[in-house]
Amino acid sequence: MPHVITQACCGDASCVYACPVNCIHPTPDEPDFGIAEMLYIDPATCVDCGACVSACPVGAITPGHRLSETAARFADVNAGHYPDSAPGDARFPVRQEWRLPMAPISKPKRLRGAAPDELRIAIVGSGPSAMYAADELLKHTQVTVTVFERLSEPFGLARFGVAPDHESTRTVTNLFDEIARDPNLEIRLNTEVGRDISLDELRRTHHAVLWAGGAPTDRPLQLPGVDLDGVQSATSVVGWYNGHPDFRYSAPDLDTERAVVIGNGNVALDVARIFTADPDRLAPTTIDRTALAALRGSAIREVVVVARRGPEHAAFTLPELIGLADGPARVWVDPAELVDVDASDVADTTIAAKIALLAEISQRPKPDEPFIRLSFGYTPQEICGDARATGVRFVRTGTDEELVIPAGLVLSAIGYRGRPVPGLPFDEATGTVANVAGRIVDGAEPLAGLYVTGWIKRGPSGFIGTNKTDSGETVRKLLADAEAGALPRPGGAPVAV
Ligand SMILES: Cc1cc2nc3c(=O)[nH]c(=O)nc-3n(C[C@H](O)[C@H](O)[C@H](O)COP(=O)(O)OP(=O)(O)OC[C@H]3O[C@@H](n4cnc5c(N)ncnc54)[C@H](O)[C@@H]3O)c2cc1C
Ligand code: SF4
Ligand code: SF4
Incomplete structure (x- = not known):
């Protein structure tokens, strides 16, 4: 019986890359990914290998025969996404590069071009967008990341937003814990940027600052x-x-x-x-x-x-x-x-x-x-x-x-809305820090070394996993700028807080 994606799916798409037969959609490069309420497994083409199960950070995938009574409806929900599908569906060709290994094991990479030997990045906030960005950055051997979090506990709304009875979804924090164990990552809790340390200080002591502070304000009634x-x-x-x-x-x-x-x-x-x-x-x-x-x-x-x-x-x-x-x-x-x-x-x-x-x-x-x-x-x-x-x-x-x-x-x-961040250009219409694909801009001009991701970049929509694709985009821009020699050089060692 094919595997089935259930309620906890938060859309980070790890399963897409783990699946050897390309039967999980929409993928991040398909147009409906941004608006999908979850991802779906095509029962006609799933070969039941189970690779997606271990790739999922929130335990949302289960073999069809093990579906609990409360999740039984999800078999139809998954199948309903592929009304006319049959084995070998030409719309979803098996991509050779996804065949082996089942789950991609990423090898450490080295930045090229004009990238410095040590690339120091400050991330403001430790919510999902920050942790996915840190994960992506730390795949590169020259990168060190310092995360600044105003609260005494990390992981933003994954910890303080997700409802306590959504226990499966909350397990995504295990993934963030895993990312936080990287020796090139430091998290400084109880440190509010703008109060305990200024944005200017971060800019002076890091090659780039990535703002991931979320959009915490309610839309007023x-x-x-x-x-x-x-x-x-x-x-x-x-x-x-x-x-x-x-x-x-x-x-x-x-x-x-x-x-x-x-x-x-x-x-x-x-x-x-x-x-x-x-x-x-x-x-x-x-x-x-x-x-x-x-x-x-x-x-x-x-x-x-x-x-x-x-x-x-x-x-x-x-x-x-x-x-x-x-x-x-x-x-x-x-x-x-x-x-x-x-x-x-x-x-x-x-x-x-x-x-x-x-x-x-x-x-x-x-x-x-x-x-x-x-x-x-x-x-x-x-x-x-x-x-x-x-x-x-x-x-x-x-x-x-x-x-x-x-x-x-x-x-x-x-609904929610982002607050202006002192020192960063703000787009009042969208309630976001003004940016083009994650590069913070003043008018049309990118501000060297300043980036943004997550809810404060795209507005308060999407699930925890949506931030993975979003942060991937910002990090690609940041690393491209590093390789092009477009990042400012920090003046001194990181300051003590
Ligand atoms: C109530 C609620 C429930 C949700 N439930 C789910 C769910 O069940 N499943 C799901 O997939 N998605 C859920 N979401 C959506 C998900 O939580 C968001 O997509 C995600 O948290 C956004 O990530 P972020 O990193 O942009 O922001 P956040 O998670 O808000 O993280 C921002 C972090 O930045 C810190 N910060 C802000 N300003 C500063 C500063 N100046 N200095 C230092 N630190 C700072 C904040 O303290 C916070 O930790 C929920 C959202 C809400 C509001
Ligand atoms: S069980 Fe295997 S074939 Fe089926 S969706 Fe998961 S990874 Fe793909
Ligand atoms: S949470 Fe991610 S890995 Fe799990 S089912 Fe959803 S998209 Fe796939």
């Missing part, structure tokens, strides 16, 4: 009533249950029967799942212990995740919806909110699969409390209440029909 007690961002709740030091004092008030989450991306689902989970199931995870104690005393019976548009525009991904529908979470959709959509009218297979699964959920009996309700087609107008939130007033999108959902806790989950 602009509604009357957002300043009431009981209204906060989903980000602050994520930080709270993951023990992020910035959100130690962001405990949500759980002494209410209903919470409303505005926005329906994967982060909204994460928060809804954690709020409605059995605390005993969360106890063995890395969830913050204070948060766990608070969740044990929670009065929440229902979390309503509300989207402005219909299910055909749902922001959550199909793998996350499957995880919600078939896992331990209790979830429900009002069938009345799905009457206007029909999966068979939708050409996009992923969107059609989401609609079909939502329709299936809507036919289930309403679950026991506490449960999650996914709601579609309501535009928020105001948060009601005097000092505290008491509910949210919506209108049915495109109509005047009003609806008030009573709730003592209101969370905004409408």
Whole structure:
């Protein structure tokens, strides 16, 4: 039976290069890679060799016959990506260079041209984009990397964002630990660039600085009533249950029967799942212990995740919806909110699969409390209440029909945005450091020795593994500049912090 990719897939594409028969798509050089919600194995051409399993950093691939009940649906999801495939499919020719070895073993490389004998790189941030960049850089024998991280623990949102019940996804930090063991890599924790050390100092003491500081700010919810007690961002709740030091004092008030989450991306689902989970199931995870104690005393019976548009525009991904529908979470959709959509009218297979699964959920009996309700087609107008939130007033999108959902806790989950970085040019329109393929630019002019990667380079989209391809692009530019002699020469030894 062919192998199957499941929910934890974070898109780093290691499996693509491990597969000897080119049956995992989209590959990073195919156009839909950037928008894919996961990668898929073609069951007609998979030869069941298992090479991809060990290449996957998050344990997302499993032989079809070992699929758990909760992941069974992923066999169809993988096959659905290749509706007409058959062995020897001409669209996906077996590439000779991928045949052997099964998993590429990269040999240390030496930079050529005008590259210096020792190439000193500073990376700001230690999230996924930083660690993938460091990995790529350290394949070259002349390179030494120093990573500067403001927090006392490394790995950014892989540690402080990913939900604690996504244990498989969190194992990606084992890969980052492995990268961090490289003797040419040093990580300096508790060191904020711009506070404990300046960007100028880094530039003076390194050939290049690679900014990988992420895009940590919420898009602000602009509604009357957002300043009431009981209204906060989903980000602050994520930080709270993951023990992020910035959100130690962001405990949500759980002494209410209903919470409303505005926005329906994967982060909204994460928060809804954690709020409605059995605390005993969360106890063995890395969830913050204070948060766990608070969740044990929670009065929440229902979390309503509300989207402005219909299910055909749902922001959550199909793998996350499957995880919600078939896992331990209790979830429900009002069938009345799905009457206007029909999966068979939708050409996009992923969107059609989401609609079909939502329709299936809507036919289930309403679950026991506490449960999650996914709601579609309501535009928020105001948060009601005097000092505290008491509910949210919506209108049915495109109509005047009003609806008030009573709730003592209101969370905004409408996306992220990068903050300007002092000393670096910023593109206000995209909320990113201005760059061309990772080279930081001022207008059209590249700034020698300055590079950017990750969410602050391309905006807050994509999965953990998406940063691997992104960082690969930036590192290629940096190394090309090194070989062309285009990097400034550092003036002195690295400063002590
Ligand atoms: C709540 C949430 C849940 C997610 N869950 C998943 C998931 O389940 N699966 C998945 O594939 N993807 C998930 N993602 C997406 C994934 O986390 C991101 O794609 C990825 O973390 C982006 O990497 P990054 O390196 O650009 O930024 P980050 O991970 O944000 O890392 C940036 C790092 O830079 C540090 N930093 C910032 N400024 C400075 C400074 N001045 N000096 C020193 N250090 C600094 C920060 O402290 C941080 O450690 C999630 C995202 C969020 C927000
Ligand atoms: S089991 Fe082998 S053939 Fe099948 S997807 Fe994995 S690497 Fe490719
Ligand atoms: S996480 Fe990476 S290696 Fe694992 S299945 Fe997804 S793309 Fe393949």
